[in-house]
Structures are given as structure tokens and as C-alpha cells.
Amino acid sequence: MLAYIGRRAILAIFTVWAISVLAFAIIQLPPGDYVTSYIAQMASMGSVVSDEEAQNLRIQYGLGQPMYVQYLKWMRLIVQGNFGMSMEWRRPVTEVIGERLWLTVVVSVAALILTWVLGLPIGIYSAVRQYSVGDYVATFVGFIGLAVPNFLLALVLLYLGFVMFNAHIGGLFSPELQDAPWSAARVWDLLQHLPIPALILGLAGTAQQIRIMRANLLDELRKPYVVTARSKGLSEARVILKYPVRVALNPFASTIGYTLPYIVSGSIIVSVVLGLPTVGPLLLKALIAQDMFLAGTIVLLLGVMTVIGTLISDILLVWIDPRIRLEET
Amino acid sequence: MTAEPEVALDPASAPLPGPSSVGDAREQRVYVASQWQLMWWRFRKHKIAVVSGLVVIAFYAGVLGADFLAYADPDASEAQRSLMPPQRVYWFDGWRFGPYVYAVKGARDPQSFKRVYRADPSQKIPIRFFAEGFEYRVLGLIPTSRHLIGVDGGLDAGQTVFLLGTDVQGRDLWSRLMYGTRISLTIGLFGVTVSLVLGVVLGGLSGFYGGVADTVIQRTIEILRSIPTIPLWMGLAAALPREWSVLQVYFAITIIISLLGWTDLARVVRGRFLAMREEDFVVSARLVGCSQMRTIFVHMVPSFMSHIIAATTLALPAMIISETALSFLGLGLRPPAISWGVLLQQAQNVQTVAISPWLMLPAVPVIIAVMAFNFLGDGLRDAADPYGR
Amino acid sequence: MACATRLIHMAAEPLLSVRNLKTYFTQDEGTVRAVDGVSLDMAPGATLGIVGESGCGKSITARSIMRIVDRPGRIVEGEVYFRRPSNPGGGKGQVVDLAKLEPNGLEMRSIRGAEIALIFQEPMSSFSPVHSVGNQIIEAIQLHQPLGRREARERAIEMLRRVGVSSPEERVNQLSYQLSGGLRQRAMIAMALSCEPTLLIADEPTTALDVTTQTQILELMRRLQQEDGMAIMLITHDLGVVAEMATDVVVMYLGRVVEQAPVDAIFHDPRHPYTRALLRSIPRIRSRTRERLTPIAGAVPHPYDRPTGCPFHPRCPDFMPGTCDRQAPSLRSVGDHHAVSCFLYE
């Protein structure tokens, strides 16, 4: 087991490195660099950046050098724990991300909890009561969440929130508490802003959980060991919950790890629409502005989260599913 | 999937005599047929799945017949009918069936700056079936100008019908929707096929052989999954040559989506393989000395066909959603191309929600399609389930 | 007892007596009469072999008795009288009709697993893949006996030892995947017998095993029967097994009993054409699941289109047109304890 974890950990490190390279490459893929997009921005506002000035900027930002040099420089910074300056925000990347990162986690976790609390029970129910009215209703409702284009839904809810409840538009805080220091009031304010984002971000996930749970459980329900359990004289509830559900949960274990980063990157669009001060929109902006270090760091961050998550869930999986344990160790 | 492997695979259920054994051809046929029957019967039980199946078929029929169903040129713009709400259709003219709409007059209200339209009851516009309209080619071959519905006078009719109203540029939403459906659904299908093949093959290899193959493939998957999709999309989309035509872009986009879409499927497949490698029928298949490919594709894959089907039908809606998402980011299809994504993206603004909500109608087919695919997948899955009987 | 005349071993009061049991699966596409009026009796400690091709309703009969038939199957008619051991002191316990009990009701559950135990075919998958063998046995024990975790565990280990599992102390913590087929079946038996049932239903217990293991398992079962004196209902299509184990035999075809007799009578004086056909086709290689039986002419008709009249007539060598395809024969006595359902004997 330990050996296995060790091996996986080493692989993980390698993966992270590969991600850093890939991330860097992807960010460089679009034509031009930050300076180009900066000039374009100025141009579209009518003011003009001369070639010489552009050259200077490139030199100052070190954008002139070949890509691998830039990569190595970036790596050196990271090793020093300094993720560089955001060119657009003109602040250290860590600061820019810092304040948003944990808000992101809050929103995502809220969505995640919603997903599981709704998804799993419904999934179990509609597998056990296959083809019952309840099954149909449950899956139907669940799938609506999956089917509705959530960026549109987000906008509609935003508007209805204003029309019906005069709710504050978007964001996670009311303007007056925007940069107030932390206080009960501010937390309460945050909680009030949380439901809509959590709901929208959670919906799609919920549907998937329902579907997967139902599918897995249906498979397990027909396995002989369920008959065995029954033939022991166990109560039906016990039979279902102890055996097939337990087995059907394994696939979830294999996802639980990277669900969080997944939600973060999956929710970028909705977050933009809802104007959430989270990492998602920041990433999008950074990519558009080709703000190399900022975008790079966020992508890397999410990457690392995913890798660690995957590692955790694989270990979890090995722990709970002996079949694979036998495979791996 | 054919019936035989199913039978051969499942020790519990192998009825007698197995196809391998003696017994005359007629009974064999009856027997095999009945396997399909059973599957069909099981599928039939899932009422919603059956309905969804029909819906999906209907959709793809629509894809083929888009030009026929559309009655107006999807690009024809006209300011004087900008943002016209859906027209009410009157089905009965007096006592006999004769659908018609009233002619509408529109102007901009100088106070509210909204365009207001008034129906003019004195002017009925009968809706004709199989009417003359703009030229097109059936399946790109036979030129014709017949459309499902239309009005007298065809193209040069002053007043015409707008079932779902018009967009800002006064273009007929219904017709645009028809063309959007065509593009979006084909994208989905194409994309899923690509990622299905990738997923099953790579997942299978990695699960079956394990070892180096597994490690390599798993790392690749892990890396791909660890990069948030949007930068990947942006990066790849930006890397597309600019001079590409809408169509080329559209295929490129599909490939991009599916290149990222296969990983989920691969994981599922691999998981099943790992869980199954040791199960007796596989072992025995190995012992009998089936070639490994044969073992995989004849014995193992069918035994979790249900899961592949499930994953695939879940992937297809995902494709559709991704397409809309890409368009939202301005990466996917862009106007003047028409797709569900493009239509939704143009509805993605406050004024639509507030004063022209009908522009959000393209969300309806998206929802229906996505749900239909899901339920269909469920039904198939249950039907193909080896433990089903 | 009403129709006692036809019945076997009148002497003892039967432990189990099934009367005209009918279990149907009703589905859109039609009704499958999996068990269609089966009657049989079992004396305490006896071994009854039930034979017939797959799909003839053997397993469903067994599951009907245990009341664990999956939906949409249900018992539509008939009784299943089971004599419960009144108290450890012995003596006559009261008779209950299992068919009338709530399948998941308390009483049924207290009988199931405790007094009637089941072991069946798939040693591979009949244990949960994610729980240790011990865990599953202990659960069974604790369910029916007032034992603490530790004692239950002791009991489990002891049971494993009894069924001849070497070094049970370790095995008990292992997962079914780590056990060989034979060991799994032994563990299965250990679990089944852990609560000293009075009736053990063994549904194809040895089918999936290789010859040597098979004999070992059968041997084990016989030994345990002698020790604990429970009755065994041995469901199989393997006449060889029947010959080794059973005292009486019931031959089933398409959910009906076609012939029943003491084991010798079946082997030396089979009456029903189907029984004869079966005897003619004793399997040569037993180990391969794929070729369990060399076939009788034709295949078992599809459950949905069962023949009119005698269900066997399409494949019957002695088919009498006009009779067999008209009405169904009924089971009638043809000598002591020997009954056949065939027009040849009417």
C-alpha cells in the first residue's frame, strides 16, 4: 500500500511538472502576448502605443526572450514562492488570487454539498424503485438541471432576483460590505448571496450524481451477493445499504478528489455571468489579456489541486475497493 | 451488440442449448431473435426512454429536413419587424380548419423606445402547407422551393408569418432555430463518435494491459483533466488558422471538444476492466486462448456495453452544452454561422430577458434534446443490462 | 393430510410440504409460469434431489420457498408448509405457511437464514466483493443469535474450520477474491450452516467447480448433514450428483413435476420419457460450464410460448397426437412412492 502511494506521489510530481509546461504552452498558443493585447486595448480606446514603447514594455516584462527562457524564469520565480507580477493588475499574482481563492472554495463547496445531498439519495431511490413514478419524477427533475444552459439560467435568475426581490445584483457581497473587514455582518451578507450561485453551479452536478448512482446501483442490485444477503434474513433496507450501495459508491470515491477544482474550472462562465469575485472570471480575463503569470499560476493551481485530488481519490478507491487493491499492490 | 456473447458470458443465464451446441437452425434463429426481443421488451418498459427515443429520431429528422421546416431565409433581416413577438396562430377559419395569423404593424414607441406591434384583424394571412418559399436542395441534392408551411406569394409576399417571432435584426427565429438545430446536433454526434472511439480503445488498452500502457494513458488523462477546459479551448481555438471557413472552424471545434471529452469514457472503461479482469469468464476466455483483442472486444466490451451506452448518452448532451458554452466565450461558432450556441449567446443579455424573452426559446430544444438523450441512454442501458432478466 | 396417498415417506411428519405452488412472472410481454403447481414433501434430515434442465423452475421453487423471488415474480397460488423447531428442547414446533408470510416481515426474516439456509451456484459473486468473508458470516450469526462481536467471530472461525478451511483465523479476514472457488463454496456453506438451519437449500452447489472440488464439497455436505441432521434440498441438473447424494428425486420440466420417486426407482425404473431422456444424457465432462449437458432433441421452448397440453410433447419420443397436445396429464402414482405425470400411464 505504502509503496503504491509512494509510486503515485512520484508520478503526481511528474504530472504537475508536465501540467506546468502544458499550461505555459497553452497560454502562449494564442497569437501575440500581453503587450499586443495591451496595445490593442489602448487602440480600441483611441490612445496609441508606439512600436518603441511596445518594445520597451516587452523588454521590461521579459516577453522578448524565447519561450523556454521565459518558462525557466517563471519556474525560478515559483520555486522562490514568488509567482511573479500580474501584468494587467500590476500586483503580485499571489495577492490578486489570494483574496479570491477562498471565496471560490466557499462557493464551490456549497455547490458540492448541494450536489451530493440531493444527488445520492435520489439516485438510490430511483434505482431501488426503478420505473416507479418517483423514479421518473426524480430523474426528470434531476435532468432539467443538467439540460438547462446554466449561463442563461444564471442571467434570468439575476434579473428575476432584481425584479421580484430587489436583490443586489451579482457578486458575493453588498457594495457597502465589499471590502469591509470580516465581521458577523459580512459573513451573513455572504451567506445571503450564496444560494443562487450554489444552486446554479450545483444543478448540473446533481443530475450527474443521480444518473451515475442509479446506473451503478442498478448493476449491483442484480448481483448474487445481494440474494445471499437477503437469504440471510437481513432487512431490505440493510441489504441495500450495506451491500450494493456500498459497492456503487466506489465510482464516486474515484471522483470526489478532483470534483472541487473541476467545479471551479467548470463554473467559470456562470461565475462571469453572476459577477462572482472568484478565480474563474479572473482566469478568463487573464487569458484574454494574455496576462501570462496570472493565467499560468491559476491554471497551474487548478492543475495541482486536480492532481492532488486524483491522488487522494485513487488512494481512497484502493482503500475501499479491494479488487483494485489487489490490482495495484 | 449481438446476443451470442451476452449468452456465452453469463454463466447464470446460459440457457440450453447454448448457440455453440447442437440444435437446428430454426430454433437458433428463434432463440437469438428472442434475445433481441427481450432487450426490446426491457427497453419498452422504460416509457420515458421510448418517448425520448422518438424525440431523438424526430430531432435528427429535423436535422435532415431543416430547409423544409424553415419557411424563411434565416439571414433575411428587416428593421421594421425587429423584435416581433411570436404570432398567435388561429387554427380555425370559421368552422373549417384553416390556420391563419393576422397581419401586424410595428413602430417604435417614442416614449418607451420599444418596438410595439399591433395585429390587424382586418387582414388575415392564411398559412399554407407545402408552400413555395426560398430555393434549397433536399439533402443537398434535389433543388426545390417547397416548405412545410408558408404564405401565398412565397418570398415576395409583403406580409408573412413569424411562429416564434423575430430577433433584433428582424430575422425569423423559427427558421434560424431549424438551421441552428442542424449544426448543433451534428456537432454533437460527430464529437461523441470521436471521443467514444478514443475512450473505449485507450481506456480498454489501459485497463486490460495495465503496466506501462496503463501508466502512460492514465498520466495523459490526468494531465488533460488537470488543465481547466476553458484555457484549453481558448488555446486550441486560437491556434486555428484564421482564414478557415465557418464550416472548417465548426469541425475543428468539434474535434477540440471531443479531444477533451474522451477522458471520462476512458476512465469508466478502464474502471470496468480493472474490476473485471479477474472475473472467471475473462480468465476462461484467456485460457481458451482467445486473442487478447478478441477477449476485449468480443467478451469484455459487450459485458459492460450498458456502461458505454450510459457514458456516451451522457457525453452527447455534454457536447451540445459545450458547444453553447464555447459560443458564449466567443470561441465556438460565431455569427453569421447559426447554432444553438450562437442563438443562445445572442439571447444572453438583459434586454432579452426583460423585453424580448422569446429570444430565449432556443433553450427549449436544447433542454429537450439533452433530456431526451439522457433518458434514451437510461433506457438502452437498462435494456442492455446483463442482469436485467 | 388430504392427498397423502401419492406421497413419499408417510411415516415422519414432513419438515417441508409444498402444495400446488405456483410462482408467475407477469410482464407486459406475457406471463412466465416459472413454477406451475409444484407439490413436494421433505422429511427432516432427508435429502431431496430436484433435477431438470435450466429454466425448468428448480431455482424459482427454491426461492419461492425462501420468499426471495425478485419482482415481478410472485407466488400466485399454493402453500408452503414449514415446520419450525419449537424450541431448542426439540419436540414438535408449529407449522407455518411461508407462502402467506410477508416476504420481508419479521417472521419470514427470522426463518430465512436461521432455519432455512441457501447456498447457490456462483461462488465468485455470491460474496460481497468489498466485505471480508468473516464480516459477512458474523453478520449472519449475529442476526439470528444473541452473540457479541467476539463470540460471533469465534463462531465464524469455528464454522470455517468445520467446513475444512485451513487456518481460518486468517481466512476470516480475507475477501472472497482471495479465496479459490472451492474455498468460497466452503465459506458459503459455513455461512449457511452457521445458524444450524433445519433445511439447507443447495442450488447447483457444485456446478461451477472442478470435479475434485465438487466431490470434496459433496463429501463435506454429507458429513455436515450427518453431524447436524438438517434436511437438504439439492437442486441440480447433474444426475451423477443426485445419485451420490439424494434419497428421493423430483424431476421437473417447465415448472411442473413430471416424475418423483426414491433415487433407485428413478435410476433403475424411470417412467417418464423426459426422465429417460435425461438419463440417456449423463454429461461426460462436468467441469466446463458451457457444456453442462448434451442436449435432448430440440430446445426448451421459450417461456412465453409454452406448448399446450403436456409441456414436453414437442420433444417427446412417445408423443401421442390428439392426446398429449390436448390436455395436460396429472401426477399419478405408479407404484410405491413413485408418481409420474404422463398419459402413457393413464
Added chain:
Amino acid sequence: MTDLGRTPRTRQRRSRIVMALGVGLLTTVLAAGALAQMAKSGLIGKLEGPEVVTDPAKFPKTFNEAPQLAALVKAGRLPAVAERVGQDPLVIKPLHEIGKYGGTWRGGFTGPADFWNGFRCCSGPDHLMFWDYTGDKAVPNIARGLEMQDGGRAWLLHLRRGMKWSDGKPFTADDFVFWFEDIYRNKDLVPTPSAAMAINGKQGTIEKVDTHTVRFKFPEPYFMLPDVLAGSTDLGGQWSAYRGLGGFAPAHYLKQFHPKYAGEAELDRKVKEAKFDSWVRMFLAKNDWALNPDLPVLSPWKTVTPINTPTWTLERNPYSVFVDTAGNQLPYIDRVVLTLGENLEVINLRAIAGEYDFQQRHIDLGKLPVFIENQAKGGYKVYLDPGDYGGDMIIKFNLNYDADPEIGKWFNTADFRRALALGIDRDQINETFWLGTGTPSSVVPADSNKYNPGPQYRKLWATLDVKKANEMLDKIGLAKKDAQGYRLRSDGKGRLRIEIMTLGGQFVQYTQISEMIREQWKKIGIDLTVQEVERSLALKRTAANEQQLGAWNNDGSEHLFTFPLHVFPFELAAVASSGPLYVKWFHSAGAQGKEPEPRMKELMEKWKKAFGVPEKERIQLGKEIWKIAAEEVYIIGVIGMGPASMGVRVVKNNMGNIPSRQYNSPDGKTPGISRPATFFYKK
């Protein structure tokens, strides 16, 4: 080309012009009607605004200040207001009334790239000269006066005595010299000398006369200087300081970041500490009005929480030199809070919900009905400020396009350009995308603009005339058409396909409008492909001479001379260009690039000439330039004088001194031109 050749062509042209003028006059009348119609809707009022009092006699004798400042004075933490304002205050006569102190102005911005947002509302105006509310006349602003000497070769700039930076340090001639010598002339900080400091390509100098007098000297007459100082130019105040420009800078503060004064080691330490890549980056960041709260400024408000945080907050500058006619130190409003809106829909929805007090930037004309509908609920009023420039949308022909010689050839054929211009149904577009609030127009600015060549040019080649367009295209040799009715290339390589490049996500929906034009051009047999591209890609393509047609607006061209880039090819870095090679030619005085065709050259020369001539002459030149532009149609005007870009204004009802219409122009820093320092809350 021989005279024989020319005469018929010119006559032909004239006749067309005459004809077009007829149409023009007619339609202007109609357009006027439309405007009147809208005026009725009350959204467009009459142009008005506060005025700067220049006559010292009218100056207030005593000064008042905001309560919180008064408190500080009492506490001895701040000198008395009279002392802070100095002897020569900048007196402004509020539009309607003397206001009340207090309140917070809430608005929205989209992030660090959106600095224009704050500049326009609050960074002053801190120009040395600035426009009066008509946007036509440059009047003294931060400078007390500007005196021409030596026939325009020298300009004497008088500063206000006792005027101070926001940190209380005096604002003197040294701040100009420091800027000129140590920032502007430092190649690291300002790599390219600014055109604003040069006349005919020859750089000028700045020298100190005495503490309160500065002299700008130029090798040749520079009559344009007042306008340059008033415009959003490189000499237009601290807004451009983040690029090392502006004309002056707080020497006393910035010296500590300048190697010449700070000393290498010391400076390096600072740079490291602040995690900057170089001293240049740090210096420019420190000199950034929006980014550095410590930077001394001259504007009525100063940044307290910088633009790169979720809220960009500005507070009153206690040393503000601005006062009203009653002697109240301006601004009235205590603080300005701009909250970050992650996207435009959110910002607009917030405005609709009345969460902003005054918002002009990012407000989307397409949402006008929604804004009007919610006026009561949100407690605000909507105003429209149509621009004075002729093109809320224009289409530039890339005259240098050579990737496909055939297309290049047609782009350089005047009648081809004119025919395409006639093929556009502007009323359709106006109704659809401007909700009828714009004016179908050629590229020429509003009739009220001093450079406007005359009403007849409004509609020159800017009307829908399919028949004539077809005739013209047939005549120039594009008569052959294919089965679908599209015109064929003259080189026999199939259909003539031309491509227009558009940008998404702008104030104007260029892509959608182009789609509509594509439909309209079908009628004249032109096959248009619409290519929406992302911003920096657009830039690359124009610079690389890959663009064919480019869609944009000529916002700013109402100040033809300070903002020429949408009149003729003036900048390489443009999102739409009518000839990158001409740009090179123009700036290298013919050394590089491609020599323009005669009339384009004529236009360029008139523009150059104008900087060196007195205003009367310049205005004449301006008119001629617009004449050429309108006749040659290098750029197609589609819809003009519209409110599409930053022309929709949403203002809370309780705000005072709000003009019913403002002069909307980047040069006027609208709403800056309405002196937001005089806005106030009635209750």
C-alpha cells in the same frame, strides 16, 4: 494621367456630387425631423454645462470648505482653505445652482484595464487648458493663462499662484522642467518622443521662466498648442502619466524613484522590495494616477483605494484649486466609489437597479427600453448624449491591401467604394441597432462642429441607392455576375468575395451590423464575409496589412487635429486601418511605406499644415479635409451622431447640476467636460 483623361472624370465626379448634394439636403431635413421627434421623448436635451470664470473681478473673496476639512483645519491638521486654494483659484460657475457638500458617488468599472472610466469622471479635468462645455473652445484650466509669442513659436504658460499638489506641496514651474528633462527626455521612461510636443516632426522644449511661468518653445509656429493642451493628448494632464507623459509631474514626490536623484543601490532595494521587474516599471507605477494613492495630483478627487482592487475609491482633494462662484471649494461630493463589475451585463443591470448614481461608460444603448422602463423604480433618469463625430460605425477600406491584387485594385477605385457606400440601408441599421437615435451619415462631424464642411456633405454617398450603386459597379467593370447574382472578379477567378473584420463585445455591435450589411450588399451583388476576431488579433492583422474592410467608429474625430486616426491612416496600432503602409509613409516623411494617391496625400498635407496656421485658416483646412474624406469615401460612414458609445447616461434623480445634454467626446473626457466637481446631492 493626361489632362484629357482627367477632365471627364472630374466633371463626372462633380455632377455626381451636385446630385448627391440634392439628396443630402433633402435627407438632412428628414433626419432633423427624427431628432425633433426624439427631443420630444425628453432623452436628448439642449447642450449645456458649467462655465469657467476667467474675470478676476468676478472671483469670490472668501472661501468655504467641506465640513470634514473644516474639522481638520480646526484640529490644526490642515491649513486654512484660502491658503490651500491659493491666490488664483479656478472658479467654476455651476450649471444650475450652488451645491451642497457630501455624499458618495457610486459607479461601476470593469477592472484595471478600465482606467478611462475614472479618468473621465474624476481625474480632473486637470489639463492645463480645457474645453468649454461646447467642446469647441479651449479655455484656461489648471493654467491661469496661455500667451502666444513669436508668431506661435513660443507659448508662455501662466500658473496659478499658491496652487498646491494634493499633498500640500506647491505646484510650480519646476514640476514642468522635471517632467520634461527627467521623464520625457529619459529614453527608458519615454522611448518615443510624442507628436504632441512636436510641430512638423520637430520637437519642442519646455523651460522655466519663473516659479509661476513656463515657456514652451518650438522650432516652427505651433498654433494648435492650446487645443493639444486641452485634448486627451500626451500633454493633457496626469491621465497619461502612467506612460511618462502629461506635461508636468510632482517632482518633489517622484524624485525618490528616479535614478538621477535616488541613487542606484537605494533604488534597486526599493524595486526588489516592491517586486517590480525594473525601476522603470516602478517609476511608471508610482506615477500612475489610478494605481498609486500616494501620487500627488491636481484633480478634484484623488485615488485612495487603487484601480486594481475590487473597489476603486477616490476622495476629495483637500488642496483642490477648484471653487464655485460662491467660494465653496469643489468638489461637492465627498467620495467616488467605483465597484468592480465582472461583466457588462452585471454593470448594466446594476445601473437599471439604481445601484449607481451616475454611470455613462459601459451603458448599452440596446438596453435603452429597459432603462426607461425602470426609471421610476431605480429612481434615475436616462439622458442621451449623441456624439459630435460622424461615425458611431464606420467601415474602413484598407487601401494598401495587396494579398489579393484584384481586391486591392477595387479598394483603390473611388467609385467602387462609393457604390458600396450607396449599397447600405442606413435607416434599417439605425432603427435596428440605434433604436432610431442615430443619424444616417457620411463620416463628417456634426453640423455644429467647427470643421463641418456644410450640411450637403452629411448624405454625400451616404444614402441608399441600389440602382445607382449597381450602375456604378457595372460601369467600373464588375458587370458579370454568377448564378446567385453575385459579381464576378475581373481576373476570372470566380466570385468577388470581400471580407470585413469586426470586434465583438464593443459598445457598438459591429458584427451584427455587418451581418445586416452583408444582406444589404447582396442586392448590389457583393458577397461579404463577416469575420469577428479577438482584439489583439485584429491589431496584428491590421498592422500586417491583412485586413480588407474594418469596422469601427470615428469617436474623437470631431477634434480632427488632435484625434486624426479615424480620418486618415495615422496609426499602425489600430483595430481597423485604411492603409498601414500610408501610416509608415506619413510618419517617415515618405522614407518608408507607400506613397498615397493624390487626394489622400492632399488630405494629409492639409492636416499637417493646419498645426502651423492660425485658427481661422485651420478651420478652413479642416473643412477641406472633411470634404475630401466625404467625396473619396476612403471610409464609409454608416450611422453618426449616435449615443452608442458612452452616449447613454443614467443619473439618480437626486443629483444636481446635471446637464440635460453633454458634449460627448473622448477629448472632452465626457462627463469631465460637465465638471463633475460641481455635481451634488440635493438630499
